[in-house]
Each structure stands twice: as structure tokens, then as C-alpha cells.
Amino acid sequence: MEKNEKKILPCDDKCPVKASLSLLAGKWTMMIIFQIGDDVMRYGELKRAIPSISEKMLIQELNMLVANKLVSKKAHPEIPPRVEYRLTDLGLKTIPIIDKLVEFGKENLVKL
Amino acid sequence: MEKNEKKILPCDDKCPVKASLSLLAGKWTMMIIFQIGDDVMRYGELKRAIPSISEKMLIQELNMLVANKLVSKKAHPEIPPRVEYRLTDLGLKTIPIIDKLVEFGKENLVKL
DNA sequence: TCAGGTACTTACTAAAAAGTTAGAATTGTT
DNA sequence: AACAATTCTAACTTTTTAGTAAGTACCTGA
Numbered sequence: 662m663e664k665n666e667k668k669i670l671p672c673d674d675k676c677p678v679k680a681s682l683s684l685l686a687g688k689w690t691m692m693i694i695f696q697i698g699d700d701v702m703r704y705g706e707l708k709r710a711i712p713s714i715s716e717k718m719l720i721q722e723l724n725m726l727v728a729n730k731l732v733s734k735k736a737h738p739e740i741p742p743r744v745e746y747r748l749t750d751l752g753l754k755t756i757p758i759i760d761k762l763v764e765f766g767k768e769n770l771v772k773l
Numbered sequence: 774m775e776k777n778e779k780k781i782l783p784c785d786d787k788c789p790v791k792a793s794l795s796l797l798a799g800k801w802t803m804m805i806i807f808q809i810g811d812d813v814m815r816y817g818e819l820k821r822a823i824p825s826i827s828e829k830m831l832i833q834e835l836n837m838l839v840a841n842k843l844v845s846k847k848a849h850p851e852i853p854p855r856v857e858y859r860l861t862d863l864g865l866k867t868i869p870i871i872d873k874l875v876e877f878g879k880e881n882l883v884k885l
Numbered sequence: 886t887c888a889g890g891t892a893c894t895t896a897c898t899a900a901a902a903a904g905t906t907a908g909a910a911t912t913g914t915t
Numbered sequence: 916a917a918c919a920a921t922t923c924t925a926a927c928t929t930t931t932t933a934g935t936a937a938g939t940a941c942c943t944g945a
Contacts, residue, residue, distance in 0.1 A: 672823045677878025678804050678871065684882070685874075686798065688933070692790050704892055711784045715934060720893060740942050741891040751881060758873040759790065762797075765866055766789025770796070800903070816922055827904060832923060852912045853921040887945090894939075904929070914919080 684729055685755065689714055689722050694752065695759045697732065701747045731755065796841055797867065801826055801834050806864065807871045809844065813859045843867065 672679065685691055689711065696702065696710045708719060723746060726732035731752035737743040748756075784791065797803055801823065808814065808822045820831060835858060838844035843864035849855040860868075 671821065672804055672808065672825075675883050676804065677875045677883050678807050679878075680882040681874045681878040682800075682803065686800070688794075688798070691794065692784055692788065695790050696784065705890085708892095713784075716893075717895090717935085718933065721933095736892090739891095740940095742893085742941080744892065754877055754881060758870065758877060761870040761873050762793045763789045765870060766791075766793040769863060769866060770792040771787050771789050817920090828923075829905085829925095830903065833903090848922090852910095853919095854911080854923085856922065889943085889945100891941085892939100895937085897935085897937105899932100899934070901933085902929105902931070905927080907925090907927105909922100909924075911921085912919105915917085 681758070684731065685758070687722060687725075689718055690726070691755075691759055691762065693719075693722055693726065694731070694748065694755055695763070697746060697748055697752075698756070699748065699753065701745045704744050704746070707746070726752070793870070796843065797870070799834060799837075801830055802838070803867075803871055803874065805831075805834055805838065806843070806860065806867055807875070809858060809860055809864075810868070811860065811865065813857045816856050816858070819858070838864070 685694075692711055692714075693707060696707055702710070704719070704723070707723075708714070708716065711719070723732065723734070727734050727746075730749055732746050733749050735745045735747075737745070797806075804823055804826075805819065808819055814822070816831070816835070819835075820826070820828065823831070835844065835846070839846050839858075842861055844858050845861050847857045847859075849857070
């Protein structure tokens with residue numbers, strides 16, 4: 662048993678990194694979650710908060726997040742329409758990930 | 774000042790989320806970092822640890838990580854070649870991100 | 886009546902990312 | 916002499932992702 666000392670546990674389909682990324686890996690996904698945080702945000706507010714996102718990507722990502730139960734949506738029956746998005750309990754559990762991402766970015770990448 | 778109560782700080786190019794993702798967002802990037810952890814790993818070990826990655830993507834990502842100073846590379850002048858990869862100090866600082874990703878995946882996504 | 890704000894939807898295009906396949910260089914082993 | 920192991924490299928194709936531009940519907944205020 663001198664050789665092959667290193668135990669490698671291969672990343673298969675049950676890899677938790679892969680599983681988490683399957684929900685969060687989109688170009689805009691984490692930025693949207695970051696912006697919502699523990700607030701309520703309207704579609705238009707998110708649009709202004711992420712100026713470079715296209716409307717298509719914004720609703721597409723929001724719909725995906727709602728479908729995956731990270732975000733909940735409440736449409737108020739008013740004119741003009743008012744639609745509110747907030748993180749679900751599951752979505753709130755992704756906040757620590759984003760926090761660490763922010764911390765890393767601030768401390769190592771974003772020049773002051 | 775009754776209207777427009779909510780302060781929105783737009784995500785521009787200095788957004789730390791965006792900055793971090795510019796390094797880490799690739800399909801395989803975080804899985805490679807996860808596998809290296811605080812060990813030393815050879816190219817071939819990584820290949821076996823992530824069986825579904827193609828060789829092209831593996832070296833491409835490793836080169837990218839080396840170029841971005843998250844990973845250091847040491848090639849031993851031997852035959853057959855032995856090349857070792859490990860996380861740099863900067864790379865080690867991404868571990869908390871991956872830890873949270875793993876935690877979220879394990880607790881909420883990966884079925885037992 | 887006409888632009889403006891709200892929250893989308895749809896069709897099409899372009900760009901980015903990843904996959905496939907083949908091969909190179911070296912030396913030891915059979 | 917052929918083959919295996921190791922760490923790549925390069926050309927090409929496919930798939931995935933994102934961007935663009937236009938349009939819908941509703942009501943309000945000018």
C-alpha cells in the first residue's frame with residue numbers, strides 16, 4: 662500500500678459543488694440574489710440596480726429562480742402593475758455564499 | 774422625500790460579485806479549486822477526481838487559474854513528467870466560498 | 886391623442902463556452 | 916518494435932448562453 666496513497670473521491674453527479682452551481686451559475690443569478698438580499702424588490706428596482714442586464718435576462722432569471730424556489734413572486738392586481746420579488750427561506754440560505762463572494766471580491770479584486 | 778425611499782446602489786463594474794465571478798464562474802473552476810483544497814495535486818489526479826471533465830477543459834482552466842494567480846504550478850523535470858498544482862495564498866482565500874457552496878448543496882440539494 | 890411608466894413576451898442573432906478528436910514528446914516496459 | 920504513462924496542444928464542431936430589437940397591455944397625466 663505504498664503506492665496510490667492519496668484517496669481521491671471523484672466528483673460525480675452527487676457533487677455538492679455541481680449541484681449548487683446548477684442553480685446559481687448563470688451570469689446574473691447571484692447578482693440578482695445579492696440585490697434582493699433580505700428586502701423586497703420590484704422588477705423595475707432590480708432593473709435599475711443592475712443597469713447592464715437586459716430585460717430578457719432579468720425576467721428569465723427571475724422566472725428560473727421562482728421555478729427553483731429560491732425566490733417568491735407576488736403580483737399586486739393594480740394598474741400600473743406592481744410585482745414584488747423576495748428570497749424564500751431556501752433562497753436566504755444562499756446568502757452566505759454570496760457574502761463570501763463579496764468579501765473575496767472586496768478584499769482582493771476591487772481596487773479602491 | 775416620501776417617494777423613492779429605497780436606496781439602490783447599482784451594480785456597476787466595481788461590483789464585488791461580478792469581480793469574483795469573473796475569476797470563478799466557469800463550469801469547472803470551483804470544482805477544480807474544491808478538489809485541490811489545501812493539498813498538492815497532479816494533473817492526472819485532478820483528471821481522475823473529476824472524471825467528466827475533458828483534458829482540454831482541465832488544462833485550460835488550470836492555465837487560467839495559474840494566470841490569475843489562484844493556483845501555482847510546479848513542473849518536476851522528470852520522465853514521465855510530474856506537474857503539481859496547489860492553491861496560492863490568494864486561491865486559498867476562495868475556499869470559504871466553496872465551503873458555503875458545498876454546505877448549501879449538501880443541506881438542500883443533494884439527496885442522501 | 887399621445888407619450889410615459891409598468892411588467893413582461895417573442896423571435897432572431899451573436900458570442901461565449903464547452904466538447905471531440907487527434908496528435909506530440911519523452912522514456913521505461915514488454 | 917510496439918505500447919503505455921504522463922502532460923499537454925491544436926483544429927474543429929456543437930451546445931449553451933446571452934444580447935438585440937420589437938411588440939403587448941393597461942392606465943395616467945399633459
